[in-house]
Amino acid sequence: MAMLKALVVDDASFVRDLVKRTIRQRFPVFETTDAQNGRRAQSLMSRNRFDLILCDWEMPEMSGIELLQWMRAQPQYASVPFIMITSRGDKDHVVEAVKGGVSEYLGKPFSPEGLSNKIIKVMGSQLRDAMARGGKSMESPVDALRESADLLTRKRESPPEEELPLASPAPDSGSSLLTQAASAAADKATARKPSPSVASVRFAESTLKSVVRDINLTEVRVIAKRDQSFPGILDQAVVDIDVGDGQMARLNGYVHQLQAVDKRQDTDFVSVTIRFVDEDPTKLEDLSRFIARFRAGR
Template structure:
């Protein structure tokens, strides 16, 4: 029987399901409820007491930062752990979240181990006591509970003075590398960095629409697995960067040879934020125009 309650907030149902599945498998004493945006989360939090909030930043109607700021003004949620899970890992956003009272900050895409460690860190003794009372243990194979047992013997630590350091569990956005030599191309090229939980893929956008993007990358890089989480960073012009959440839908050799130099990766988008879809729509239009 669940003894603790967590609220998972993200506009992408795919991401909510990933978070809930990780919590269910690793922490059977935590019951999860989900909300598609901050406004819905606020409504649920006003009616039910939650022990942990796992929340995205960019969402329609009410952002994760706005929810955090509201939450810290409520006496019952003044000290409840809040983990911000977001594709925005730049220093300014991290500092803004710290000022708002965030407990921990986890970059997308995240691994189950990375998320579990953050939950263990912020829940501390409360989680350990609940697990002990239930007689249940953590799920293998990662055995994150043992790996982070030292975190359970002390109170949750505040964020470090240099908050950017706390985001090291996920790779930070990096500037795209130079276009791969002899990479297949057509028309005006757009560079993209595709971030995964353990690596970043430098690539060229081959095709894109409102539901997916196909990129070409050199084979000598670290490639993900099918259905792995991904964040696609695309230069949209005028110094702007689009960060689109998705998952790996397809991996395919560009040439019909085993020694092909390039691999095609298709990422299906999962964002449901109208603002992100509007930005994506403008980029797709410019991309199509450049191909003519």
């Protein structure tokens, strides 16, 4: 039986579902409610009492920082824990959140363990007591469904060097051209002068340096060198793209596909497709501007 109430606020339903699923699996004493933006969250908070708020920063209608500032001005929410979950990790935003009264700051993409640790930290004895009364353990409960999902999405280790063929068959002409193009693009990515096709893809435990090969409003396909740390299918991702005028778009998504660039087992490049999940009109506008620049430069 639920003893505590948590409100999850994010414009992306995919992210809301991830947060709620983690809370249900790790802390079953919580009842979770969600809202797609700060304005909707404000309405729910005015009519209900929540013990924990987990909120995105960038959202339409009312941002996370605006919700935080409003919340701290309400006597019933002056001391309720507020965790800001956002792709904005720069110092200025962290300082602004701290000044607004944030309890903890969690960067996207996040791992279930990282989110759980933040919740434990801000809830303290209130959560421990509720779990104890419910006969639950605080030792990271993981159900069979999650274990099955982990088996399906677990990252595969790269084969040892001795298992790679000593001689590789020559790639076909199409693959060879694509490899050459990817190599040239990767060289551009390491150049000091920024290129509009360079993208940094962040995951919970690594960052992938890559170049954009194709992009539309629903997904982006990037090419990256194989010697980096790669994610698993369905892992969360944040794609950082320079949209011009000194502005950086931080687009939330998940890994939809991983594929070798050519047919050789020892290929140097991997193609990664990220499906976007953001529903913020401002982010979609930034993405549209980048797509126009990208296609004009091809």
